[in-house]
Amino acid sequence: MPDDAPEQGDAQDSLAELAKQVANVAEQLAASHARAQARERVIDHLHAEVERLRVGEQALLLRPVITDLQSLRRDLLRQAETLPEQIDSAQVSSLLVSFALSAEQALERCGIVPVRPCVGDAYAARQHTAVKILDAETETQHETIAEVVSEGYLDTSTDRVTVPARVAVWRWKPVEETQSPIGREGTVD
Numbered sequence: 001m002p003d004d005a006p007e008q009g010d011a012q013d014s015l016a017e018l019a020k021q022v023a024n025v026a027e028q029l030a031a032s033h034a035r036a037q038a039r040e041r042v043i044d045h046l047h048a049e050v051e052r053l054r055v056g057e058q059a060l061l062l063r064p065v066i067t068d069l070q071s072l073r074r075d076l077l078r079q080a081e082t083l084p085e086q087i088d089s090a091q092v093s094s095l096l097v098s099f100a101l102s103a104e105q106a107l108e109r110c111g112i113v114p115v116r117p118c119v120g121d122a123y124a125a126r127q128h129t130a131v132k133i134l135d136a137e138t139e140t141q142h143e144t145i146a147e148v149v150s151e152g153y154l155d156t157s158t159d160r161v162t163v164p165a166r167v168a169v170w171r172w173k174p175v176e177e178t179q180s181p182i183g184r185e186g187t188v189d
Helices: 004-082 089-109
Strands: 112-115 128-135 145-150 152-155 160-163 165-171
Touching: 004 089, 089 112, 128 145
Parallel strands: 128 165
Antiparallel strands: 112 152, 145 165, 152 160
16 A cells, blocks of 8 residues: 555645646736736727827817808808898898808818819819800810809819819810702702
8 A cells, every 4th residue: 555655645746736737827817817907998098098189189170160160150140230221232242252252261271272264264174064065156165164153162282173163165066068959960959
């Protein structure tokens, strides 16, 4: 039986060593779990910070437009309160043009400018939308602007048209040679 004692001792030592290693693994697992939870808290905090900054950035970008819209609204209300009893179309037109200029200034602060084609300018599909086609009187009028229906808008940062101007365009149609009433043998048909 003396041979069994060393085996039992070795078994107990192995079991104790195994228990020690399991405890060590459990400790490492618990530490790893704690680090993972800490990383999750950091990620959640960073996500919240990014969202807060995004909202702040949007507000910062929109601030000039909001300020301009507030001024435009205030001016519209003030004008509505002070309109005379009798107002003619020239006065109404002048008021509307002044409000359009206020809106134009707000757009310019955002990098958007009006595209103002002129009658006689060359038609450009990237800048204009042809809403009407008119028969040109001369070949030199072909593909030129006959009438400006509405202005367009250009983004100055990208140099791209955001809203094309709406125009009427001249198109030249060559006059087809009409057949002579005189037939092949010189007789009238």
